[in-house]
Amino acid sequence: MYIAITRQQLGSNFRASSRDFVKYLEKENEGKSIEEQELFFNHTENNIMPDRVIAEIDANTAKLSKRDPKFYSIMVSPSQAELKHIGDSPEKLKEYTRELMKAYAASFYRNQEVSVKDVLYFAKLERERTYSEKDKAVKENQAYASKILELQHQVRAIKEGREQGDMGKLQERIQTLEREAPHQQNGKRIVPGMTKEGHQSHIHIIVSRKDVTNSHSLSPGSKFRTSETMLNGEKVKQGFDRDTFYRAAEKRFDRQFGYRRNFVETYHARNLLDKDPKRFFAALLGLPTNEKQAAKQLLFKAGVKVPSIPTNKAKLAYKAMMKLKKGIGKAMESGSIGI
16 A cells, blocks of 8 residues: 655646646546546545635635645555455545545544544545656666657658668567566557556546635644643644554555555554664565565566575675665555555
């Protein structure tokens, strides 16, 4: 499960409206009839039109300054294994989103408990993903893409009479490079914008910075994780604990759908890899044989080259460990193994 929380991208003009973001989330509905479209939902309703989302989010901004984000977006991207486990079911993903938002509300540190009823949010299911420049497959194809582009420029120059040369040989070289590119999908070189194969369902959530009463701030981007400050002579609790949220999100999915999560799929593993790679690999070595093999398969599917997981600490040379850490880290960042 890969979850990312992002503040509203205000840009240089500090646009307050959620319209652009909502319009972006409507991209999969373009060209479809209203019956075919995937509409927004919230904690109690389905089939919410985008105009209502914009109106309610934009109206819920009392006492926020021009430079304050008016909303946050939460992207919830289950792994291929998680999606397969629930049959890539849209209804199950929506059920899970509603459970997730309970965990979101509970992760605020406030004097009074925050419940999901206090949170103004709308969510949208998307079924497709496209490759971007950040994807490993695109990056590793880049050398081939650059050479192909260079050859295509030469072909164009010959056609326009600006250069002389054998266009046939250049076209053959282009086709050879297309075939030799290391990452292919359906016989074609993977490029930015290409739709990804397999289960790609994910959820986008737009959540207001203010609570439903438009009187209290609920910012998941607070620099205070869990702290207390003095306000008018009284101690006031503040902050949002992202660690608590991410761990709860993972546990709720597992409990809700009976999913057995491997060590390398856990948020705990990602934290260990970031902060203490030695402990990460020590924990990996300590897994039962069947779980260790399952971990290896998950890493392999995520594109991490693991010829063999070391069987003892002596084999875990620092250089090899850091090379593995880099590969696993990239897979985790891309959500390939679901963390």
